Amino acid sequence: MPELPEVEAVCRRLQKEVAGRTILRASINRPQVTKPQSPRSFARKLAKRKIQRVERRAKNVLLHLDHGEALKVHLRMTGDLLVTEEKDRSVSVRARLLLDDGRELIFRDSRLLGHMQLLDAAGLARLEGALGIEPLTAGFTPAFLWNALSRSRVPVKLFLMDQTRIAGLGNIWAAEALFQARIDPRRPANTLSKPEAARLRNRIVKTLEGAVESAYRDYTGPGRAREEEGFRAAVYRRSGLPCVRCRGKVQKIRQGGRTTYFCPHCQG
DNA sequence: CTGCCCCTGTAA
DNA sequence: TTACAGGGGCAG
Numbered sequence: 001m002p003e004l005p006e007v008e009a010v011c012r013r014l015q016k017e018v019a020g021r022t023i024l025r026a027s028i029n030r031p032q033v034t035k036p037q038s039p040r041s042f043a044r045k046l047a048k049r050k051i052q053r054v055e056r057r058a059k060n061v062l063l064h065l066d067h068g069e070a071l072k073v074h075l076r077m078t079g080d081l082l083v084t085e086e087k088d089r090s091v092s093v094r095a096r097l098l099l100d101d102g103r104e105l106i107f108r109d110s111r112l113l114g115h116m117q118l119l120d121a122a123g124l125a126r127l128e129g130a131l132g133i134e135p136l137t138a139g140f141t142p143a144f145l146w147n148a149l150s151r152s153r154v155p156v157k158l159f160l161m162d163q164t165r166i167a168g169l170g171n172i173w174a175a176e177a178l179f180q181a182r183i184d185p186r187r188p189a190n191t192l193s194k195p196e197a198a199r200l201r202n203r204i205v206k207t208l209e210g211a212v213e214s215a216y217r218d219y220t221g222p223g224r225a226r227e228e229e230g231f232r233a234a235v236y237r238r239s240g241l242p243c244v245r246c247r248g249k250v251q252k253i254r255q256g257g258r259t260t261y262f263c264p265h266c267q268g
Numbered sequence: 269c270t271g272c273c274c275c276t277g278t279a280a
Numbered sequence: 281t282t283a284c285a286g287g288g289g290c291a292g
Contacts, residue, residue, distance in 0.1 A: 002286075003286050003287090059288095076288075077275090077276095077286065078285090092276090110276055110277065111276050112275045114287095161287095163288080256269085256270080257270070257272090258286090
């Protein structure tokens with residue numbers, strides 16, 4: 001599930017639940033999860049470490065530990081982190097960290113695409129250097145976006161999804177924000193006018209803020225059965241269906257190896 | 269830029 | 281049975 005909003009929800013929750021706890025021991029069930037580190041040495045390094053705080057950076061979960069190190073978890077397509085009182089026996093559990101309050105922090109990931117890594121200060125700096133601006137920070141202004149857009153000719157949808165430019169926007173929210181801003185996803189970034197860039201920036205922020213709230217609600221609410229509800233995509237996965245604005249047909253195209261949904265009429 | 273890869277689950 | 285999936289790293 002995870003895009004920025006879901007990762008943010010995970011982090012907020014973990015901050016509340018596990019910050020201040022110490023990891024007694026760790027076990028990694030599949031070597032892919034910590035590759036190229038061996039599961040054994042990885043688990044050994046996590047033992048007796050204190051979790052100081054939990055932070056999201058782009059789509060990464062950062063569990064800051066003592067000694068200036070951090071456990072970086074990327075959930076990719078199907079990963080999830082949860083704290084459980086009881087043993088979670090489901091097959092998709094890839095790693096478990098036993099905490100000093102008796103609970104377990106579980107990394108679940110059916111597709112096994114997710115990944116964990118232990119970063120030292122230099123590793124954290126490298127990560128920081130490789131990522132673009134956080135769209136939910138004060139620096140992400142209309143002027144900033146317009147400036148950044150003006151220096152690139154890639155299709156604006158790909159621009160938005162490029163983590164080195166904007167950190168955390170994924171396929172769904174890029175498409176939704178472009179629809180809201182009524183901008184054709186195929187347009188080269190540097191062809192957007194200043195007002196268009198401002199519109200786009202505002203829609204990105206609004207759409208993400210709403211999604212974070214709803215992801216967090218779903219995550220903390222009773223059960224997590226309604227994850228998909230609460231949010232109705234205007235275009236995402238709606239190809240062939242009537243556009244919510246003009247009733248024209250939503251179209252599906254391929255950009256950068258992923259699917260883009262948009263309304264050719266509204267986003268002409 | 270495109271295409272391939274990492275995997276498994278789910279829907280057509 | 282096949283296509284496709286809300287991510288991202290890599291080679292060409």
